[in-house]
Amino acid sequence: MAELLYQRNVYGETLVELGRDNSDIVVLDADLSSSTRTQMFAKAYPERFFNFGVAEQNMMAAAAGLASCGKIVFVSTFAVFATGRAWDQIRASIVYSGFNVKIVATHSGITVGPDGATHQALEDIAIMRVLPNMTVVVPCDGPQTRDAVKASFKHPGPFYVRLGRAKVSTVEGKGKFILGKADIVCEGEDITIIACGQMVQIAQEAIKSKELSKISCQLINMHTIKPIDKEAIIKAARKTKAIVVAEEHSVQGGLAAAVDEVVSENCPTRVLRIGIRDKFGQSGDPQELLKEYNLTDRDVISVVKKAFSGAK
Amino acid sequence: MLYINNQIKELEQKALKIRREIVKMISCAGSGHPGGSLSATDLIVALFFTKLRFDPKRPDWPDRDRFHMSKGHCCPLWYAVLAEVGYFSSDKLSTLRQLGSCLQGHPDRRTAGVEVASGSLGQGLSVSLGMSLASRIDKKDYYVYCLLGDGEIQEGNVWEAAMACAHYKCDNICAILDYNGFQIDGSIQDVMGLEPVVDKWRAFGWHTIEIDGHNMKEIVEAYDLAKTIKNKPTIIIARTIKGKGVSFMENTADFHGKAPTKEETEIALKELE
Secondary structure: OOOEEEHHHHHHHHHHHHHHHOOOEEEEEOOOHHHHOOHHHHHHOHHHEEEOOOOHHHHHHHHHHHHHOOOEEEEEOEHHHHHHHOHHHHHHHHHOOOOOEEEEEEOEOHHHHHHOHHHOEOOHHHHHHOOOOOEEEOOOOHHHHHHHHHHHHHOOOOEEEEOOOOEEEOOOOOOOOOOOOOEEEEOOOOEEEEEOOOHHHHHHHHHHOHHHOOOOEEEEEOOEEEOOOHHHHHHHHHHOOEEEEEEEEEOOOOHHHHHHHHHHHHOOOEEEEEEEOOOOOOOOOHHHHHHHOOOOHHHHHHHHHHHHHOOO | OOOOHHHHHHHHHHHHHHHHHHHHHHHHHOOOOHHHHHHOHHHHHHHHHHHOOOOOOOOOOOOOOEEEEOOHHHHHHHHHHHHHHOOOOHHHHHHOOOOOOOOOOOOOOOOOOOOOOOOOOOOHHHHHHHHHHHHHHHOOOOOEEEEEEOOHHHOHHHHHHHHHHHHOOOOOEEEEEEEOOEEOOEEHHHHHOOOOHHHHHHHOOOEEEEEEOOOHHHHHHHHHHHHHOOOOOEEEEEEOOOOOOOHHHOOOOOOOOOOOOHHHHHHHHHHOO
16 A cells, blocks of 8 residues: 655645755745644744735735845745735746745645635646746655655745645655656556646556556656656657546646647647546545546546547 | 935935936836826935935845835836936936836836836735845844835735734835825726725834925935834825926826827926926
8 A cells, every 4th residue: 555645744844854954945824834734844943934814915925025035935825825816926026036936835626625616726737837937846746745845945936836635645666856857657658648746646546457458558747847848748749649648637728738739839649638627626525526527547547548549 | 313405405406307317218218107206206216315225236235225116117216216326327218118128117127226026016015025024034134115106005915915014013114105196097086095094004003104205304304213113114105296397297197107298208308407
């Protein structure tokens, strides 16, 4: 049984670790520090933690002010508020100036669960990815969260890290995390599955299933959505018959769009998308919601089969 | 601090010069925002020439006071002052709003002396709050000044920032409200009234100072007073005249965001002699 970890716990621990040796790290939160786990940093370094209350726009623009004074600012809240509520502050005050602000958002995707549609960020990758010079990373599990957060610290400039709410199993067989470099979890000849976040685990389950035993699938963990690893996508497009993209996000504007942009410009290939299809989410248990929105291993199996058979 | 009449006169002369530059720049660019640039001129001239701690040769000097123009559309004023104090050559002023210029239509970091981009209204007080919190961590004694427009404070973000500046007792923040009474669509009162504006800031935990924003003596004394206020941020609420100094631009929304014609420019420059 694979290890189950909360990405946000790993985030909190990594922040404390980074904060120990780097006095320029400042952490901001908007009344969700107990959920995002920035509370761990707040306890360890209270003089470098600021709670902004329920005021995300103020928090983001203040992060720009702190960064202008040389601080490396980690800003956290739920993904829907971090990106949507404060998008213009991120755009105009942080990203346009190229500031060293790391937005690490938790509670992304449909598996936020019972809180329902207002709290389920299904558009955040799209609206962060579109900003010039923004880096966007979606770690697939606990250990990779640590790598992603550390990479964000080392990388100068604005950075978005997307984390989930629920525990996720640790992906077996994944490679070393290198920012901007696709991670080939397993090689295959027929179909390429490009996934991010916990869809990597779900795709892995699908590949292991009996139904796909006759289709040779390769699985790419595309943890860095921007800058996307064009080379890996082009190589996959040339090598396999079709690409299946799986993400816990709208099929518009996110990972699938990033893949589409690369293949359509370089080597037109069929791309089938698994994700939320132009809908809002709703309340429910995370597993039920994955089923309701066609994001399970069963759905991956049927889409891979469709891709392999060439069916419309 | 007592200001002798000569100092005040010098500041007034400086302000006239800056106003002429503003009119010339916007006229040359063919677009821009003269009304609010002219209304805030005295406030910003007094700040840069008497109060602000800075060194144009070291724009990154960690101990410098911070100035942020939250109402970014009034950057012709900021650029003219930055050139006057030596951040860059005044030759550059004629390139305002041109392709490739270091003087963009709204301020950004390509201009020496600009710390953070602005122009999307309502964010600057938050930016200033961030600068103030940084001074707390670094145990530095610099001051943070932030120029706000009156129309701008209709943005909700401003009040989030106002609440937080008071919560964190940021007594090194001095906001300056350029209360000229007009915004693009007309008078503030007609578009979205702000009154009672002084009470609002007080209710948010700020120390308020009300002044005539064109009286140099009152302006410099207000900056002095602001520095003595402890445990709370200060806002100088300056009653100003939109388009101050150019008769046909005064007290109207017409020149909020419109360049003067060639003929109007000549008249304006004559009036500002």
